[in-house]
Amino acid sequence: MTNSLPPSPCDLLVLADVIITQDDARTVISNGAVAVTGGLVDRIGPRPEMERAYAPADRLDLGGCMLMPGLVNGHTHLPMTLFRGFADDMPLMEWLEEHIWPVEFQLTEEMLGIGAALGCAELIRTGCTAFLNGYFHEQVTGDAASTAGLRAVLGEGFFSFPSPMFPTAQACWQTIRELHARYADNPLVTTAVTPHAAFTVNPEELAESFELACELDTPWQIHLAESPAETAVCVEKYGRRPLDILHERGLLTRRTVLHHGVDLDAREIAIVARTGARVVHNPVSNLKLCSGIAPVQAMLDAGVTVGLGTDGAASNNQLNMFRDLSYAALLGKLRHGNAAAMSAQSVLDMATRGSAACLGQPGLGRIEAGHPADMIALDLSGPNMQPAYNHVSLAVYSATGMEVCMTMVAGTILYLFGDFRTIDVKSLQAKALRASRWVVSQAGK
Ligand SMILES: [Zn+2]
Structure with a gap:
């Protein structure tokens, strides 16, 4: 029994209400978790089993969200x-x-x-x-x-x-x-x-x-x-x-x-x-x-x-x-x-x-063991995301994109609940204003 084995280390354990894996069988997992190590998905499975199997260095509990490939x-x-x-x-x-x-x-x-x-x-x-x-x-x-x-x-x-x-x-x-x-x-x-x-x-x-x-x-x-x-x-x-x-x-x-x-x-x-x-x-x-x-x-x-x-x-x-x-x-x-x-x-x-x-990178676009940990989470709490009969349908027909609450590339979180981790959006806003004035000035020449 795996229960008797000591838990394995991993960099990060991501937990979510639903996971759209986009694996070959197009598996959708309820109450699941993804273990990430070295920028790659180590394993994916039901939350209770994954919680027993891993002793993660970090945890990201995305309750109320669905996880899907970036x-x-x-x-x-x-x-x-x-x-x-x-x-x-x-x-x-x-x-x-x-x-x-x-x-x-x-x-x-x-x-x-x-x-x-x-x-x-x-x-x-x-x-x-x-x-x-x-x-x-x-x-x-x-x-x-x-x-x-x-x-x-x-x-x-x-x-x-x-x-x-x-x-x-x-x-x-x-x-x-x-x-x-x-x-x-x-x-x-x-x-x-x-x-x-x-x-x-x-x-x-x-x-x-x-x-x-x-x-x-x-x-x-x-x-x-x-x-x-x-x-x-x-x-x-x-x-x-x-x-x-x-x-x-x-x-x-x-x-x-x-x-x-x-x-x-x-x-x-x-x-x-x-x-x-x-x-x-x-x-x-x-x-x-x-x-x-x-x-x-x-x-x-x-x-x-x-x-x-x-x-x-x-x-x-x-x-x-x-x-x-x-x-x-x-x-x-x-x-x-x-x-x-x-x-x-x-x-x-x-x-x-x-x-x-x-892109010539067929390892992307799925959440699967051994593949890059490029994942996003969508907040399911908004009225446009309920009820949830079919999460693929929600992603395609109901989501606007603004439900995205987490974006991760190679195991690194780039965005989490309003916080951009790699981009200073405030100063970017000022630069964009300056750039727009420059575009208008060039167009007038
Ligand atoms: Zn084009």
């Missing part, structure tokens, strides 16, 4: 948090050319750092523990994530035409190598090769950059089939739809991450499934920019691994994965004309295990 944001542009609400309600090209790009060309690392830190604070507050980024000056986001204690995959973006950072695509690749080396020993931060899109990076440079991703063994991520308009541009420019441009050159593999995938047809979904490429669904951004509704249930039916992302705060305007969870489920039903499409469980899978696969 959400994984599969697509965002963190420093663009600086542009939240700066230019809303206009078509994509007008938004980019007249508002975003003129300011982006002036961005300083200090301003980017404020945007990235603000983004980290919002991710932590709304229960996200890891994210796949794409932007410029990515070491700024890497350092912000490191300071905040979040996991980040950095994507230094490039085009075939001059960007705010690089005159050519090739000029970016040395930066990618340097970023990769800079974070080689960082347990939280890794990199991805990030061409912007099939209509802004030419096919030869797409292929060259893919070789770099293979060499560094990183994900290769790209905006793809975001809207019918993008398809039309590719067809006019190259005589091919965006996915075919990649497929022809063998760029669809398990390291390929396709952001959006709104305008993928049945033939293309079959190709994505066959090649093992991943898709990240961004339902709120797709709505705000009027891009369309991605056929995600068809992708899941075909066996495609799908993650979930918010996209940047300039086109969402939140980095709150809980909002994208409910939109993904609701829009999916409308898109497929079927109330049974995009179930709560399938959508939660996307925001946890699916996005984790997109």
Whole structure:
């Protein structure tokens, strides 16, 4: 009997009313506990048994809460948090050319750092523990994530035409190598090769950059089939739809991450499934920019691994994965004309295990022995979280994100009941105000 054994040591024992594990069997445990040691989950089980089995150095009793894996944001542009609400309600090209790009060309690392830190604070507050980024000056986001204690995959973006950072695509690749080396020993931060899109990076440079991703063994991520308009541009420019441009050159593999995938047809979904490429669904951004509704249930039916992302705060305007969870489920039903499409469980899978696969870190997105202790807790005491027939349903349809009362990455608590442990949110508020004035002054030039 284990009862006769002396209790084992562990760093931390976390106790909660309910635990959504997201393990292979999608086990939900009532009155459970998770033992954490060395940043990893040591064991998970019913509370009485775990209390007998462990003599923890520390205890975190989250009575009245449910514990679940930290959400994984599969697509965002963190420093663009600086542009939240700066230019809303206009078509994509007008938004980019007249508002975003003129300011982006002036961005300083200090301003980017404020945007990235603000983004980290919002991710932590709304229960996200890891994210796949794409932007410029990515070491700024890497350092912000490191300071905040979040996991980040950095994507230094490039085009075939001059960007705010690089005159050519090739000029970016040395930066990618340097970023990769800079974070080689960082347990939280890794990199991805990030061409912007099939209509802004030419096919030869797409292929060259893919070789770099293979060499560094990183994900290769790209905006793809975001809207019918993008398809039309590719067809006019190259005589091919965006996915075919990649497929022809063998760029669809398990390291390929396709952001959006709104305008993928049945033939293309079959190709994505066959090649093992991943898709990240961004339902709120797709709505705000009027891009369309991605056929995600068809992708899941075909066996495609799908993650979930918010996209940047300039086109969402939140980095709150809980909002994208409910939109993904609701829009999916409308898109497929079927109330049974995009179930709560399938959508939660996307925001946890699916996005984790997109980050190239399949150990994330679940609470399971031997896996990283990246967990969040939701306070169940609010009226919108009662009654509790099904906790996965509560997480997807009822939670707003503001129920998050604890966020933990690798066993370290980043946020607990209103207290940010790694970010000075008060001084960040003052910096954000200063940054917003700077953005307005640059836009007026
Ligand atoms: Zn994007």
